[in-house]
Every structure is written in structure tokens, then in C-alpha cells.
Amino acid sequence: MYPSKFDYHRPSSVQEAVQILSANPEAKVLAGGHSLVPVMKLRLATPTALVDIGRIEELQGIGRANGSLRIGACVTYHEIANSDVVREAAPLLAEAAGQIGDRQVRYRGTIGGNLSHADPASDLPAAALALDATLHVSGPNGSRSVGASDFFVDLMMTALQLDEILTAVEIPAAQAGSGSAYVKFEHPASGYALCGAAAVVTRTADGSCASASLCFNGVSATAVDAAAVASSLVGSDLSDAAIESAVNENLSIPDPTGDMFASAAYRQELAKTIGAQALCTARDRA
Amino acid sequence: MGISIELEINGASVSKEVEPRLLLAYFLREELGLTGTKIGCDTSQCGSCTILLDGQAVKSCTVLAVQADGGSVTTIEGLANGEYHPMQQAFWDNHGLQCGYCTPGMIISCIDLLNTNPQPSEEEIRHGLEGNLCRCTGYHNIVRAVQAAAETMNG
CATH class of the missing domain: 3.10.20.30 (Beta-grasp domain)
Incomplete structure (x- = not known):
């Protein structure tokens, strides 16, 4: 299969990339290419120009400073899943990245590409939401920051403007006493999430729940923050029974997805089961 | 252009x-x-x-x-150097193929697997090859080939 014709640009800085994007409204950003190239081969996307940001130095690298983790937009799933720094500061992200696709895909796909593509069945959006990530964006008018909760707007649609580039993802480092888990019920052929649950819990010295977060991939047009479940858990003893009742009584998925693989009702029930599993595992790791 | x-x-x-x-x-x-x-x-x-x-x-x-x-x-084409690469030899010895169509990609993935994990368990081999489909062998002989190659390459 061949994509339709396009012009190819390989800028060496974010500024140069933004200039090219500003001048070409039909251009698309190419990072690892593992979401964009497949849709171009199917001619579902026919950009007239590609701006390859894959070699821009300032988009690489994983660093930790001032209590937060900074991951460049072009860092691959493989690097994230195998980074000691990420495993320590944001183990949820490393766990989710390690479950994307297969080893070949993980060598090429990038965190920036994943979040910008905003496929609801992919594995990183819920992790970014649950970890309260901040997304750094550059455009013709300079840089700005967007919280993950404001970034995912609709199905494969984000707060990014056409001439903006996601440059880095910043995540508060995991607190002492916290645990996290990403649990996925995947489609057996594609590996995409029919439901993926990202959970974080923090326990006080006496073991009760100080804070919690539970977010889902694959069940709606965007990643879903089940804030009602999380807030109902605060102060509880985080027993299996407490988690089950919090999920059963407070989980409601807005506009749940129903498709040829699973009905909306099935996904809602699946979210309860997978969500409870993720919370229980996060608790055990806290 | x-x-x-x-x-x-x-x-x-x-x-x-x-x-x-x-x-x-x-x-x-x-x-x-x-x-x-x-x-x-x-x-x-x-x-x-x-x-x-x-x-x-x-x-x-x-x-x-x-x-x-x-x-x-x-x-x-770049693996053999006068003699077969140990992974190619292991596929030959263990009959890790039938029609052969998946074999070039499978062998490359298996080499990458051993580069990152020189002594994988059977489960790690099966999971590590999730990105390669073989519709003939049922994978059993491919797993045996990787185990044999791991011994050769570590030995």
C-alpha cells in the first residue's frame, strides 16, 4: 500500500517545524509514524506535507527535576517502559507503555504521537489523565501548557491547534505511600484496549485511602476520568469490598462506546471489573 | 519530489x-x-x-x-556470514517453519528478543513474539528454535 503523495520536511528545531506547519494547513506532524503512516496507507489521511520531528534533539530525553518527571514528545514506548527513572517516578506510565502493541511497535511509537493522535483505545491517554500530566505545547505564538483533563476534546481530537506541536509531557513524581496499576482487557487480534483502567491510590500511615484516581481507555470517545469512584474511596480502608462497592455504586461511563467488538452495556460492565482489578492491584503496591 | x-x-x-x-x-x-x-x-x-x-x-x-x-x-540476507547465523541454524535444526513466509521477520524478531533478553523463559519467548504471526507451525517449534539459539549464542 502506498500513501498519497506528500512533500517531506525534516526540520531541526521545534521553531522551524512550527513555521512549516503554519505555512501548510494541510501538513501533518510525523513522529514515530506508527499511528499516522497506517492511516495514510489506508488513505484515511491524505496530508499534502509531512513534518518529520523525529530527529529534533529538544524533543528527546527523560529527565527528573523539582519533583516532576519530564518526557520529551519523541521518547518511544520502549524507552519509557524500560527507563529506571520512569519506573520509579511514574510506574503507571511505564506499565501502560509496555503494554502497547508489540516490541516492534514499541521501538517506534512515541508518547507525543500517541497523545496527539488521541485514539481512545490506546493505552497512554488514561495514564496521562490519572497521573495529572501537564502537556507542553509550542506554536507560532510561543509555548503553553495544557492539563491532560483539558487536552482530550473528542474522538481523536485534542486541544492542539493545526500549527502546534506537543513538545513534552510533565508528570508529578509518585508520592511515598502510593501505588498504581494499568490493567487492560485487550482485543485479542489488534491488542487495542476494549477497556484499559489506570489506577493510582495513596495510603495514609494507618492504611486508609488518602487519595485515588481511576481513569479508563477504550470505553468512550476520549479517556474517561471516573472521579466519582475515586472521591468515594477517600477515607475508606481500601478493602476489596470497599473498592467493589465504590466502583459498582459510582462508576458511570459517559456515552459508552458500542461497536462490532463489544456493546456499550458490555463495556460498562467490563469497566467495573477491570477498574476494580486496577484499584486492588494499585492498593497492593502502595 | x-x-x-x-x-x-x-x-x-x-x-x-x-x-x-x-x-x-x-x-x-x-x-x-x-x-x-x-x-x-x-x-x-x-x-x-x-x-x-x-x-x-x-x-x-x-x-x-x-x-x-x-x-x-x-x-x-545480512545475517549469514559464511555460515548461518545461530538463529537461522536453530530454525533449521528445530524445523521452526513450514511455509516459510513469516520466517525472515520471525528470525529478525527472535534475534532482537535475545539481544534484549539473552535467556528468556518459554513464556517470555511467546510474549516477546506477539508482533509476529505464523499461521502454520502453532509456534511450538519456533519457541524450541529460540531456546536452542539462546544456548548456542550464550555458550
């Missing part, structure tokens, strides 16, 4: 002008005649187009040739 690219393919330097939309798998097969690399699903699922790019196993049907510019590529 053609773009000039320069790569190292199986140890030899190659310079070509390519269309930006040319995929690496097609570049290898149609421009260079390296038809050992197969194209199966052409949707980044089956893994038969797997090659090593800068030492990492990637699906060459989902990489543009221009993205590989400056890189080093190893295909199935």
Missing part, C-alpha cells in the same frame, strides 16, 4: 533518490531487490516485514524510507 537518502544495508553503503511516500519494506524489495523481507498484512500487525533498524526490530511496512535515512539496516 525525490529525496536523497543514504543508508547502510547489510554492511554496504547505499545511496538512492526516493519518493517520500516510499515505505522501507518496498524500498528494500523493489529498489534493492532484497526480497527476503516479506510483506504480509501491510498493516503493521503480522511482522513478516520485520528488519533491524539501528539494531532494533521494526516493521518496515510502517517506516518511510526517508525516516531510515542515515540508519543501519539488517535484513535476513
